Amino acid sequence: MKYVSQAVRKVDAMSLVTGKPVYTGDMVPSNTLMVKILRSPHAHALVEEINTTAAMKVPGVVAIFTHQDVPQNRFTTAGQTYPEPSPYDRLILDKRVRCVGDPVALIAAETEAAATKAMGLIKVKYQVLEPLLDFTKAKDNEILVHPEEDFKALCPVGADNKRNLCSTSFTENGDVEAELAKCPVVLERTFNTKANNQAMMEPFVTFSYLDEYSRLTLVSSTQVPFHVRRILANALGMSKANIRVIKPRIGGGFGAKQSAVSEVYPAFVTMKTGRPACLCFTRQESQANGSPRHQMQVNVRLGADADGTIRALDVHALSNAGAYGEHGPTTVGLVGTKSISLYGKLNASRFTTEVVYSNTMGAGAYRGYGATQGLFAVESTVNELAAQLGMDPCEIRMKNMVKQGQQFAMYYGETCTSNTLDKCMETAKHMMNWDEKYPKKVLDNGHIRSVGVAMAMQGSGISGVDVGSVEIRLNDDGFYTLLVGCTDMGTGCDTILTQMAAECLDCEMENIAVRGVDTDQSPYDCGSYASSTTYITGMAVVKACQALREKILQQGAKMMNVPVDTVEFDGKRVFVPGTEQQVSLSNIGYTSFEGSGNYLSVCESHSSPVSPPPMMVGMVEIDLDPQTGKVELVDYVAVVDCGTVINQNLARVQTEGGLVQGIGMTLYEDIQYTQKGRMLNDSFLQYRIPTRLEAGTIRVAFESSYEQTGPFGAKSIGELVINTPAPAIVNAIYNATGVAFHSLPVKPEHVAMALLQKEQ
Amino acid sequence: MQVTITLNGKPYTAEATPDTQLLTFLRDAGCKSVKCGCETSGCGLCTVHMDGKSVLSCSVLAAQAAGHTITTMEGLQEQAAEFGAFLADEGGEQCGFCSPGFIMNVLAMINELDCDASDEEIREYLAGNLCRCTGYQSQLRAIRKYLAAKGGKAE
Incomplete structure (x- = not known):
């Protein structure tokens, strides 16, 4: 083919590499009000009084808005098809603040400096409440994050704000308990993953103005312009017909910009003042009040025959929505569907979920969208099963993986129509020289070289929903x-x-x-x-x-x-x-x-009635220093079945980039809170994403299937590729040390301490 | 105060406060290629050349730049396009938001490192330029091909 499957240069490439002003922040018109958000220092409090007298006297300050000024319509900023599964649980500004950084007031001024100065002069009296910071204790806690009567769930997601529940679900195929009782080998493990920031290079940014038809126009760095139109209409209580959203070039999203994180504030200021308004998040704001990956605790019970045939999988996910429920009910769904369905010999499977509110930063969508957490848990459990049975983790997967033509174990009743997982595994083994390297080799300098493996799947769009x-x-x-x-x-x-x-x-x-x-x-x-x-x-x-x-x-x-x-x-x-x-x-x-x-x-x-999963195998070789616990990436091999590859370059770069984000999640990226709920890692100094020194060498190959329902046989690739690093690297660390880690990230001190404990 | 710099080959004078960052000063001067990605000198997006060397414009005050020669990508369009074409051919720009800062540092690097610099030397030199999209591999491929085309070691 002339263009499809070729490594074509991006149509906008040259304007990007020559630094043309094509992003939202480059286009802000003159005469635009700069908006700043005064944020709560408390994780849980009621705003009792706001005194803006001194702040309003700062030259250049045009307006200050508080919870008394905003429409009282609860809405969600989740960019999802209507009716959104995410509960309508927020106001533009609320009397109750639910996490550190929750907006308390909006300052609009002629310059950013004036807005910042005024922000420091606003006096707020808070009634400080005890925060609920431990999400594992959130359900039925006496502290309620959303006690409000006008909390509203549009879809039957099992939300109950009087129990801190954003959603709950239960799915079972066959009789899991009976099947587990029959299995000679049963493993039960609990895994913990943290929130992760997308850390896209362009922070959240939006500007708004009234156009020549007096309609509200937004220029915004968003993944979901049409959803933003509806979200604004909901938040501002105005007609969608009067809203226009323009998306210029975007400096990365990875799901962060699938929520309207920055949009409603300048839009509100423009509607109130009639003036253009711009809100550009700082990196600190993007880190501490963005829309990160959901922190989760995933419990896996796996039952197998003595020969390694996996017969039952029982997955329970507890997910931390944080202060607001954006993407809460839906991200958690992928924990089970995209992990259990990798396995083709199950007699029974069960997947239960609880998504809870807490007084931490509200979560959202991040590449992988729950599948990442689920695959870390299930793939790690499978690796531990292999270890327990003395089997090669590749071999146990070849024995159990879902095959083309089979019905998936837990995937909306869909059939596996295109799948080369077996070829992916063979190619990856060959590229990695697995049989030679597995499980480990001790080098002369005492470092250990070991390998690890994992599989992954994702979807291609949302069946019957996406248009x-x-x-x-x-x-x-x-x-x-x-x-x-x-x-x-x-x-x-x-x-x-x-x-x-x-x-x-x-x-x-x-x-x-x-x-x-x-x-x-x-x-x-x-x-x-x-x-x-x-x-x-x-x-x-x-x-x-x-x-x-x-x-x-x-x-x-x-x-x-x-x-x-x-x-x-x-x-x-x-x-x-x-x-x-x-x-x-x-x-x-x-x-x-x-x-x-x-x-x-x-x-x-x-629109598609099915969501054919792309599949992949990831294999990693690490260098582990047992003295310091430091893990370095030596080689990462990814073999991907995304159906027909439409653009060789872009698919490859998607894979490489997704892997490095996954590597960051596994080894470095660690959101921590103080005892009062303030995030400690709200800058690039403290929240370390991989630099080019940590990325190692990555090799990508494609084993394409042909998906009949996709254009030219294509499936997706964007999210799939973030999923294998966590279980594969943790597997490699196990193969090096005999220690199986169940919590992310795995940092050098964790490895070193575990080795020390093992010695004792 | 009035600050005068030589900006992309021409004298440029504008008003600045003592705490105005060079980053803001340059963006206000219309040099929108200079991006702000963090507030902690940690991302490399705002890299410009001061007297021919890479600096983070968020870590230089406009007042400190007074009298110096500042070059942004607006002033290095041909060189940016030349290397940028190699980057584009690898798909290594992706969202492009880090590209100007990264490319400015690559252009500084080729004046300092030999064409046969090792991958490690290149990674080390560019370690301060973060990219969240690409995983860096395509950028290294582009640099190697660019250096090879310039007559250095083959990729």
């Missing part, structure tokens, strides 16, 4: 405009959708002008999340191009005055085969712009 749409138009001279509603956040979807369109229309990519996203102009798309863009919106491109080809054929036939079934289209012309009769695409374009023709434009949307 992607594109509009494609033929213009004069025969070039196309491709309007997309999905959001390129650096991942390259503008590029791969253009690749697909060029392939479908037999044209050069340069002949297609791609544009996204402006909710007034782009066709509806739920946004870029849930690994949906390639699979869902890609299919919308295929459908739209097919329909446009039909229209081009009709127009060409009409122009030649021949029946449409006698003509063909080769991308440049419509012609009657075997004759001289032809009309160029350019000419068709011109004709469609004048009275004798029809303007050729197609809008197609796509």
